[in-house]
Amino acid sequence: MHKVRDILKSRSFLILWGFFFFIFAAGYQIFPVLPLRLRELGATLAESGRFMAAFTVGSGLGALFTGPLGDRLGQRRVLRGASLFCAACFGVYALMPGRWGFYALAPLHGLLWSGLRTASMAEVGGLLPDENRAEGLSLFGLASPGGVAVGPLLGLWLFPHLGFHWHMALLGGSFLALHVLVGRLPKDPPKEQRPPLNFGLPERSVWLPAAILFLLALSYSPMPPYAAQEALALHLAWPSALLTCFALGMVGMRFILGLRGLGSDPMRLVPEMMALAFVGNLILAIMPGGTFLGQDLELLRHILGALIYGAGYGLVHTLIFAAVMTRSSGARRGAAVGALYAAFDAGVASGSLVIGWIMQHYSFRFGWGAGAACLVVAWVLCLRLVQRRKTT
Numbered sequence: 001m002h003k004v005r006d007i008l009k010s011r012s013f014l015i016l017w018g019f020f021f022f023i024f025a026a027g028y029q030i031f032p033v034l035p036l037r038l039r040e041l042g043a044t045l046a047e048s049g050r051f052m053a054a055f056t057v058g059s060g061l062g063a064l065f066t067g068p069l070g071d072r073l074g075q076r077r078v079l080r081g082a083s084l085f086c087a088a089c090f091g092v093y094a095l096m097p098g099r100w101g102f103y104a105l106a107p108l109h110g111l112l113w114s115g116l117r118t119a120s121m122a123e124v125g126g127l128l129p130d131e132n133r134a135e136g137l138s139l140f141g142l143a144s145p146g147g148v149a150v151g152p153l154l155g156l157w158l159f160p161h162l163g164f165h166w167h168m169a170l171l172g173g174s175f176l177a178l179h180v181l182v183g184r185l186p187k188d189p190p191k192e193q194r195p196p197l198n199f200g201l202p203e204r205s206v207w208l209p210a211a212i213l214f215l216l217a218l219s220y221s222p223m224p225p226y227a228a229q230e231a232l233a234l235h236l237a238w239p240s241a242l243l244t245c246f247a248l249g250m251v252g253m254r255f256i257l258g259l260r261g262l263g264s265d266p267m268r269l270v271p272e273m274m275a276l277a278f279v280g281n282l283i284l285a286i287m288p289g290g291t292f293l294g295q296d297l298e299l300l301r302h303i304l305g306a307l308i309y310g311a312g313y314g315l316v317h318t319l320i321f322a323a324v325m326t327r328s329s330g331a332r333r334g335a336a337v338g339a340l341y342a343a344f345d346a347g348v349a350s351g352s353l354v355i356g357w358i359m360q361h362y363s364f365r366f367g368w369g370a371g372a373a374c375l376v377v378a379w380v381l382c383l384r385l386v387q388r389r390k391t392t
Helices: 002-008 011-040 050-073 075-095 099-127 130-140 143-162 164-182 204-220 223-233 241-260 266-286 297-327 330-361 364-390
Strands: none
Touching: 011 050, 011 075, 011 099, 011 130, 011 143, 011 164, 011 223, 050 075, 050 099, 050 223, 050 330, 075 099, 075 164, 099 130, 099 330, 130 297, 143 164, 143 223, 143 241, 204 266, 204 297, 204 330, 204 364, 223 241, 223 297, 223 330, 223 364, 241 266, 241 297, 266 297, 266 364, 297 330, 330 364
């Protein structure tokens, strides 16, 4: 454990932690804000989710390429290039006159986002020793829920105060600062020490974890584009409650397990955490609304469901990444991470369209219920994954 603590205190780890925190804080500013901007430009509720779908299509397909590309070119180089081009995307958003331009640019922005995520995760995975990778990634994983917690609060506050154009300009300038910050990471290994470029299929050991992440993403997909829209439709006093509490649930579970430890076999927790995520999603679908003793039960539904869902979701995500990186060779670590992100983003893109359609034509609650149904199938696959690891 002393070795892990030394790594976690290193400058490289802190830079990567801060970088990962900010890209999620920025992402979770635009995910709820851009649908609201699209509604201003005349989009329907279902159409406003198309940005998220187009973004994650680009991110999912891009992860299959940016993962191996990071292995070949170097993760630091990918981080610097992607952050610079992300700054340009925000500049274009600030000047965009109509909603179709957002849909056209979203896949390219998603591809750049995939480069930021896969390169960050692969880089930090290389810093951590195999025997404690789950604990190290659990601590590193606090960066993303921290960004998710802060992002919607900032985004939904800055959007009306700064206006959309200046809000996007501010985010673009922030990514220029990140481009400079990443330059302080150690240089990439020499070219001759990097593996050849390989865009082939991921290793077979990645397929089942990828299927689990796909189903988990389906359940998660309505949250970024539709959580704030449901809150505003219900006139809730805290519009970002669902996304913020979702992040707090992830942080809270990591804090609890940080005190008691993950044990000698952290993967045994995956089915339990998936079941917890199911309970949270089910609360969002079926908990009664109205008021009770002067309390808004709809707001309580968002808070309680999101806390429980986030507590389960966050650890499933972290443990699956840790398991796959431990089994993957260092030369193909980026490719393995990219395959997992590709599966996750494919689930988000599919869910943004399909569950968005359900919410448009039936109700928000029906959409949350569809997500809960996906988690039942994911839980069965989790049991199979744990059993398979015991026999190998």
